[in-house]
Amino acid sequence: MHADPPTPCQLITVDLSCRRNERTLFAGLSFRVGAGEALALTGPNGVGKTSLLRILAGLLRPESGTVAIGPPDADLDLGHRSVLVSSRDPLKGALSVRELLTGWQAIVFGGGEEILDAALQAFDLMPLANVPCAYLSSGQRRRVSLARLLLASPQRCPVWLLDEPTNALDSGARKKLAAAVALHRARGGLVIAATHDPLDWPDLATLDLGAHNAARARP
Amino acid sequence: MSAFLALVKRDLALALRIGGGASFALVFFLMIVTLTPFAIGPDLNLLARIAPAILWIGAVLATLIGLDRLFQADAEDGTLDLIKASALPLEAVVLAKCLAHWLTTGLPLALAAPLFGLLLAMEPAGMAAASASLLVGTPALTFIGAVGAALTAGIRRGGVLIAIMALPLMIPVLIFGVAACNAAVGGTIAFATPFAILCALTLIFAVVGVIGAAAGLRQSD
Amino acid sequence: MTFINQLANPTRFMALSGSLLPWIAGLSGILFIVGFYGAFFSAPADYQQGETIRIMYIHVPAAWLAMFFYSLMTASAIGALVWRHPLAEVAQKAAAPIGAAFALICLLTGALWGRPMWGTYWVWDARLTSMLVLLLIYLAIMALWRTIDEPTQAGRAVSILTLVGFVNIPIIKFSVDWWNTLHQPASVFRMDGPTIHPSMLWPLLVCAVAFSLFAVALHLVAMRTEIMRRRIRTLTILAADRAEQQPNGGSLIARGPAE
Numbered sequence: 001m002h003a004d005p006p007t008p009c010q011l012i013t014v015d016l017s018c019r020r021n022e023r024t025l026f027a028g029l030s031f032r033v034g035a036g037e038a039l040a041l042t043g044p045n046g047v048g049k050t051s052l053l054r055i056l057a058g059l060l061r062p063e064s065g066t067v068a069i070g071p072p073d074a075d076l077d078l079g080h081r082s083v084l085v086s087s088r089d090p091l092k093g094a095l096s097v098r099e100l101l102t103g104w105q106a107i108v109f110g111g112g113e114e115i116l117d118a119a120l121q122a123f124d125l126m127p128l129a130n131v132p133c134a135y136l137s138s139g140q141r142r143r144v145s146l147a148r149l150l151l152a153s154p155q156r157c158p159v160w161l162l163d164e165p166t167n168a169l170d171s172g173a174r175k176k177l178a179a180a181v182a183l184h185r186a187r188g189g190l191v192i193a194a195t196h197d198p199l200d201w202p203d204l205a206t207l208d209l210g211a212h213n214a215a216r217a218r219p
Numbered sequence: 220m221s222a223f224l225a226l227v228k229r230d231l232a233l234a235l236r237i238g239g240g241a242s243f244a245l246v247f248f249l250m251i252v253t254l255t256p257f258a259i260g261p262d263l264n265l266l267a268r269i270a271p272a273i274l275w276i277g278a279v280l281a282t283l284i285g286l287d288r289l290f291q292a293d294a295e296d297g298t299l300d301l302i303k304a305s306a307l308p309l310e311a312v313v314l315a316k317c318l319a320h321w322l323t324t325g326l327p328l329a330l331a332a333p334l335f336g337l338l339l340a341m342e343p344a345g346m347a348a349a350s351a352s353l354l355v356g357t358p359a360l361t362f363i364g365a366v367g368a369a370l371t372a373g374i375r376r377g378g379v380l381i382a383i384m385a386l387p388l389m390i391p392v393l394i395f396g397v398a399a400c401n402a403a404v405g406g407t408i409a410f411a412t413p414f415a416i417l418c419a420l421t422l423i424f425a426v427v428g429v430i431g432a433a434a435g436l437r438q439s440d
Numbered sequence: 441m442t443f444i445n446q447l448a449n450p451t452r453f454m455a456l457s458g459s460l461l462p463w464i465a466g467l468s469g470i471l472f473i474v475g476f477y478g479a480f481f482s483a484p485a486d487y488q489q490g491e492t493i494r495i496m497y498i499h500v501p502a503a504w505l506a507m508f509f510y511s512l513m514t515a516s517a518i519g520a521l522v523w524r525h526p527l528a529e530v531a532q533k534a535a536a537p538i539g540a541a542f543a544l545i546c547l548l549t550g551a552l553w554g555r556p557m558w559g560t561y562w563v564w565d566a567r568l569t570s571m572l573v574l575l576l577i578y579l580a581i582m583a584l585w586r587t588i589d590e591p592t593q594a595g596r597a598v599s600i601l602t603l604v605g606f607v608n609i610p611i612i613k614f615s616v617d618w619w620n621t622l623h624q625p626a627s628v629f630r631m632d633g634p635t636i637h638p639s640m641l642w643p644l645l646v647c648a649v650a651f652s653l654f655a656v657a658l659h660l661v662a663m664r665t666e667i668m669r670r671r672i673r674t675l676t677i678l679a680a681d682r683a684e685q686q687p688n689g690g691s692l693i694a695r696g697p698a699e
Contacts (some may be wrong), residue, residue, distance in 0.1 A: 059300055079304050088297035093589070094236035095229075106225030108305040127683035134589055135677045137684060148301070237589050246579045253572055257619060261564030337551065337561045338572075 009070065009158040009188060010034045011056070016065035018051050025051055026209055028216055029065070033192060035158070036185045038201055041194040043210035049194035050087070052209070053161045056192065057084040069159055082159035083152045087167065089145040093134030097125055097144055100133060101151065109151040119150035123176050138168040146177060154189045162193040222307050223315050230319030234285075244284040244324040245331055251277035252335045263340040270339035271400030274349050275356075277335075278328050278396075279389050282360040286385070287378035289320055289368040290436060299372070299436070309433040313369070317361050317429070325357025341404075348403030348410060352417060356396040359421040362428025363388045369435030392420055450527055450667050457660045465657040471650035478643025495553040497644055501651035502546040503567075506574060509539030509655070513581070514606040517599035527663075529595030530670070532602065533585055534662035538655060540578035546571050566620035570613050577605045591670055 010032060017027035025048030033039050041049045054060035056067055058079030069081040092100060101119065105111050120126050123143040128136065133144065149160055160181070166174055178201055181191050193199060234241040255273045256266055266273075293299040302312055332353050333346040341349065367384040371377030398413035479497035486493035513535045519528030550568050551561040562568070581598055588594035 054300075057300070057304070059303060080306065083304070084300060086297050086300060088295075090293075090296045090298035090301050092233055092296075092298075094233055094238055099232070103225060103229045104301065107222045107229070107307070108301060124683075128680055131676055131680045131683075135680050137680070140680065140684065237586055240583075240587070242586075243583060246576075246583060249579070250576055253576060256564050257616075261569075261620065263560060263563065340560055340562065 008035050009190060011159055011190060011192070012068050012070065013056070014066050014068075016052070016055065016067065017063045018048050018055060018060075019063045020048075020051060024063075026213055027063075029209075029212065031207060033190045033205075035188040035190060038181065038185060038191040038193070038204050040199055040204050040206045041192065042196070042206055042208045043212075047209040047213065049209060050163055053084060053086075053163050053192065053194055056159070057082050057161050059084070081157055082161050083149050083157045084161040085145055085149060085163060085165060087163045089141040091133040091136070091141055091144060094132060096130050096132050097136075098129040100144065101147060104148055105151055109148070109153070109157075111151055111153065115151060119147040122150055122180055123147045123173070139170055139173060142168045143173055143176075146180070149184070150180060154184060154187045158189045160184060160189060160191045160193075162191065162195075164195055164197075165193055166195065166197050166199070222305055223311055226302070226307070226312065226315040227319050227322075230316055231322060234319065234323045240285050240288075241323040242327075244281040245327045247284050248277045248281040248328050248331065249335060251280060252338055256339075267340040267342070267345075270336060270341045270345065271349055271397045273339060274332055274335065274353070275393055275396045275400070278325075278332075278353055278357060279360060279386070279393055281328055282324055282357060282364060282389075283378075283382050283385070285320060285324055286361075286364040286368045286381050287371070289316055289365060290372035290432075291368070291377060294372040294439065303436075309436055310429050313365055313429045313432040313436070314425075317358075317365050317432075320365075321358050321361045325353070325361055328357060329353035345400060345404040348400045352396045352399040352414065355414070355421055356392050356417050359392045359417075359424040359428075360389055362421075362424040362432075363392075365428050365432040366435060369432035369439070372436060373439045392417065392424075395420060450530075453527060454664060454667060457664055461657060461660050464653050464660070468650050468653035468657055471646055471653065475643055475646035475650045479647055483640045483643050484637075489557065492553055492556050493640075495549050496640075497647045498651075499546060499549040499553060500644060501648040502542045502549065503571060504648060505651060505655050506539055506543035506546055506571065508652075509535045509542065509659075510574065510578075510602075510606070510609070512659075513539065513602050517602040517606075520595050520599045521603070526592075526595075526670075529591060529599075530663050530666045531659075532595065532598065534659055534666050536578060536582050536585060536598075538658050538662060540575060540582060542655070543571055543575040543578060547575065564620065566617045569620065570616050573612050573616065574609070577609075581605070591673070 012032045014030050016029040018025045025046075029052070031039070041052060043049060051060060055062045056078075058067075058077060067078060069078060095103070097120070098116070101116055105116060117126075120129055123146055125140075125143055125147060128140060128144075133141065136144065146165060165177060169177065178199075181201055184191060191201075233239050252273060259265065259269075290299065293302065303309065305312070307315075329350050332349045333341075336346040336349055364381060364385045366388075367381035368377075370384070371380050374380065395413045395417040398408070399410060399417055402408050402410040402413055475497065479494055483494070483497075485491050513532050516528045516532035516535065519525050520532060547568065550571070554563060554565075554568075555561050581601055584598050584601055585594055588597060
């Protein structure tokens, strides 16, 4: 458990727009997510939910506009303040679950074995710790993917960016995810999830990109 | 530094386990060395004369093995996005992956070169020169290939494209590698001259290749 | 046929091979002592080749075993493809590295033998070259084994490659001979004399039998290892499934080497 007081953190976007393949996916998007808050991105396929998450994660440059995660930290750029769980599972079939997560810790997140064990525990992965990823079912793979959220320290990476996090998860695993999200928010972290499924998280704000685009299209 | 080593270790583990291709380059190298005499005949004098050329062309082609998956495998499953969130600069990530690739490709080629030189009736001095030149020259091949691998990370059928892009850029390394081998067994120039240029090429491509590949990965999204 | 069927059951195979193994290995050891005594002390040196003729006692059995193991792989490949027999796959997989090792031994001893004869370690002699190509085919088969994790899928793919290779071997042999005579009208050196004196023949035969038994023992050990590897793999997958069915269950998996 982290004894530090919750970081007063917020994510602010100003006039964000994104173009992919000559199409403007969205434009003029400004929103703010504060500490402890959660935002669901909804909208039809192709509206730019994944692109928005990648912009927020610093992996994609917006056509215009800015993203800021505050309070600003001189040492860390955007990509280092968030954890993105994309719809793909970055698993290596030849590595066991524990080897894989240890590798992520060493390369990306830092942290010791007790953090790793807690992450495995949180997603019911302990019995699978020594199973090579090649043998996992899609739900198990998804849980391994999500476990990385708990490897990152909430001080360094207060922003969780989730792309269709509940895909392939059964009801038990969804509850585990909801619990992890609730704990993260209680610690002052913030969560943004692109989703088609309704999420039963408390106090969940919704940003419908499709509606946003429709509103802008009206004169 | 520990993140860098962890990345190298991870790539080595993946290469050595099932599904990885750690020994493929070496086998491919042996196959090229074996095929050539079938094409030009078993005349040992002739083979000995062109042995450096065979070894170096074999090394250049064998280096391409595994390059297509150098970044593509990580790009496909999303690992690359994860690694980009690391505190390591992308240049260090490229360097780590190149190091792992070289340890499973270039280094075994250089170590096996004397043995394969036996097949081509090389003199001991020629074998030593081949081994030494491959040892310092193959990293350059990996670094050049890394640029092609980075540019095709998100492209399907990138493998052939890498070969087409990288092979012309590998020509200088080939020239001075073969020249060093030939100089060691006689000729008008000293071994040190082409060998020193080969070392310089590796240092240059270590910088150019790493920066170029990192830039290629940055634009890939 | 019933005996074969019983033998082909992996559990029975494990029991039977386990009890046979010490005998085969022991007999092989005794024959090695006798054979090597004959090869290195009792048999005379060759009047032309001198002491180097003694390499023959290793070189020739290695060559014969390299070819034998490919035939074994071919038979297993047919068993795996036609009867879908798991033990045939296991036999085939276990044979590949052993055959490759004997091909390599044959090539290395051939090179050592050639050094005093030809003044160089390697000439592109038709026999040696064919053996080198056989080694390459072995390496290709091993590479395919190493790339596909799922045993049945890998077994089928390798079986096809093995059979294609088997059909190709006579063609390769013919082509290499033709290529060789085209370039080298005069044969430099013949590995097998037309006649061989009985004092050399008996150690050679004993060595051949000793090497064969040794190879059979190696093959049995490799097959047992492969069967156990597959069992561990199956258990790991089953454990992963079970962990899914009963969350919060204890660790069902033996701690692996990763720990």
